[in-house]
Amino acid sequence: MARxxxxxxxxxxxxxxxxxxxxxxxxxxxxGVVAVLAGYPGYQRMVGRALRDxxxxxxxxxxxxxxxxxxxxxxxxxxxxxLKAEGIPLKSNGYVDMNVYSWDPLEMLEL
DNA sequence: AGGTTGACTCACC
DNA sequence: TGGTGAGCCAACC
Numbered sequence: 005m006a007r008x009x010x011x012x013x014x015x016x017x018x019x020x021x022x023x024x025x026x027x028x029x030x031x032x033x034x035x036g037v038v039a040v041l042a043g044y045p046g047y048q049r050m051v052g053r054a055l056r057d058x059x060x061x062x063x064x065x066x067x068x069x070x071x072x073x074x075x076x077x078x079x080x081x082x083x084x085x086x087l088k089a090e091g092i093p094l095k096s097n098g099y100v101d102m103n104v105y106s107w108d109p110l111e112m113l114e115l
Numbered sequence: 116a117g118g119t120t121g122a123c124t125c126a127c128c
Numbered sequence: 129t130g131g132t133g134a135g136c137c138a139a140c141c
Binding site for chain 2: 034035036039046047048049050051052053054055056059066069070071072073075076077078079080083
């Protein structure tokens with residue numbers, strides 16, 4: 005598989021961080037959405053990798069990014085607490101209700 | 116260089 | 129709703 009050039013990687017990660025930083029408190033979005041907004045549709049897995057690399061050094065709310073099913077990050081014990089601290093409750097199975105808390109990127113344009 | 120892996124997603128059942 | 133399997137794409141090893 006073709007590998008991204010260094011310039012692309014830098015651009016991609018920068019875009020991802022900007023987008024994640026724009027997610028309002030109390031809202032969440034999915035890796036796929038971030039990938040599309042960043043201009044790299046289909047790069048969900050790269051978004052996850054970029055966020056993993058960023059945490060916890062960069063000051064971005066990467067806990068507001070979930071899978072499209074509302075599943076949290078595996079192995080990140082603090083994740084549920086970070087969400088609940090922002091008013092995002094978890095369902096009984098540990099998922100987030102994406103229908104209620106998903107962030108509509110259009111809100112960003114109205115600001 | 117080539118198979119494996121994963122902070123993903125979609126389609127089915 | 130919830131679990132599974134196949135498709136994805138670059139990083140890893």
